[in-house]
Amino acid sequence: MADDTFDYDLFVIGGGSGGVRAARVAAGEHGAKVALAEDDRYGGTCVIRGCVPKKLMVFASSYCGVVEEAAQYGWDHKSGPFDWHNFKTSMNNELDRLEGVYRKLLSGADVETFDQRARIKDAHTVELSDGQTKTARHILVATGGAPVRPDLPNADLGIVSDDIFQLDKLPKSILIIGGGYIACEFACIFNGLGVDVTQYYRGAQILRGFDDEARGLIAESMRENGIDLHVGSNIVEMALADDANRGPTPTGSDATMGASNQDIEVLRKDTDGAVAGQSGPIWVKTTTGTEKVFDIVLFATGRAPSTKDMGLEDAGVELGRGGGIVVNEYSQTAVPSIHAIGDVTGRVALTPVAIREGMAFVQTVFAGEPTPVDHELIPSAIFTQPEMGTVGMTEEEAREKEDIEVYCTSFRPMQTAFAGKSNRVMMKLIVSKKTRVVLGCHIVAPAAGELIQMVGIAVKNKLTKEQFDMTCAVHPTMSEELVTMRNPMRTA
Known part of the structure; x- marks a missing residue:
């Protein structure tokens, strides 16, 4: 598929989850000649500075009460202090391993990599920090985002x-x-x-x-x-x-x-x-x-798309109010040869979304199948303690659009209630009065992220409350409440 007019069919700027996926699929499955530049570690925010190390820290922090709880179940364990040094060493080893996996995936697909910063010089040219310039029929910007500090002295x-x-x-x-x-x-x-x-x-x-x-x-x-x-x-x-x-x-x-x-x-x-x-x-x-x-x-006051000093506006790429790259439904910018995916677009800042956007880009550009990105009904989780899992409309959003019924229950879960703890969980469904479709689901409970993934399938496919009710409950579980709530708590 390579075109001698350009050095590459595709040049990807950014080695995060979205950029790596797009690069290796374009090269490995569609025969494109692909290069990728990354000036930091491969894996991006999610693998190196976000989702993965954060979730490992969530796991580590969740053990703090396990000895006390286990005692109520008959176990006699001793509690010791948390060893940050040992945990951090193990965490860094895991991140190193994952970065190696990302590099191996790229090399296995014959993607040429440049461990340096890249800027856009024009619609088909990127300039590397060592002064090299490379041309490509298509350029994909996947530089992600970065945390910002407030405008405050010191x-x-x-x-x-x-x-x-x-x-x-x-x-x-x-x-x-x-x-x-x-x-x-x-x-x-x-x-x-x-x-x-x-x-x-x-x-x-x-x-x-x-x-x-x-x-x-x-x-x-x-x-x-x-x-x-x-x-x-x-x-x-x-x-x-x-x-x-x-x-x-x-x-x-x-x-x-x-x-x-x-x-x-x-x-x-x-x-x-x-x-x-x-x-x-x-x-x-x-x-x-x-x-x-x-x-x-x-x-923890927000994140901003990483678009500074990228040469984007000089090349004709439009930036939005928050600095994100403006793209259409196919992730294409105002410059037809330049696309952008992931957090740098300021759309939905979630790793699985960036990966889906990367796949849709490849289908559109290299498979000849125009594939818009679907940003509707994306399930997500917040890894607090307890966790929150959510998909679809909130009660507040839904009642502004149509008449709804709200099915909700809150209770002490069996495992911790037996141990004498007072913490509560919540299961909530937002239902359209007219269509009976479940418009949203919100769960606050241990492992809510695991639960909402499955519920997300039902909500995405617009199942009705009655179809939820037709599903036999799994007992005894917390999630059985999602299919056993018969009467609405309120209407709006």
């Missing part, structure tokens, strides 16, 4: 999600700024690992955009588990504790004035080296006037 004292996996040691206390899924997940992770966690979010409730009832239960559970969660609050000032002329108080507690420089130095030494560039405890002041000192401040 914001560089805080860390972002990418930095978490590089911590030399766990802090004794952490302040997390933000209320999205990344902020809430890491709040639960650090809490489970024994860190004193405080979370500030400027909005009225965490997890904006998700079902109100579900996110309310998550917030309640986080507080019950010991997270000091404050909504309607944000920070307005931050500084190193001594630079602010504030002495550190017991870590994470209300600040008092007048601690000695010696006290400050003791706390600095305790956290020194935890994060590159950070040199001591951080004093913060909130919108409510509260002053506190923390070992680490984590900004």
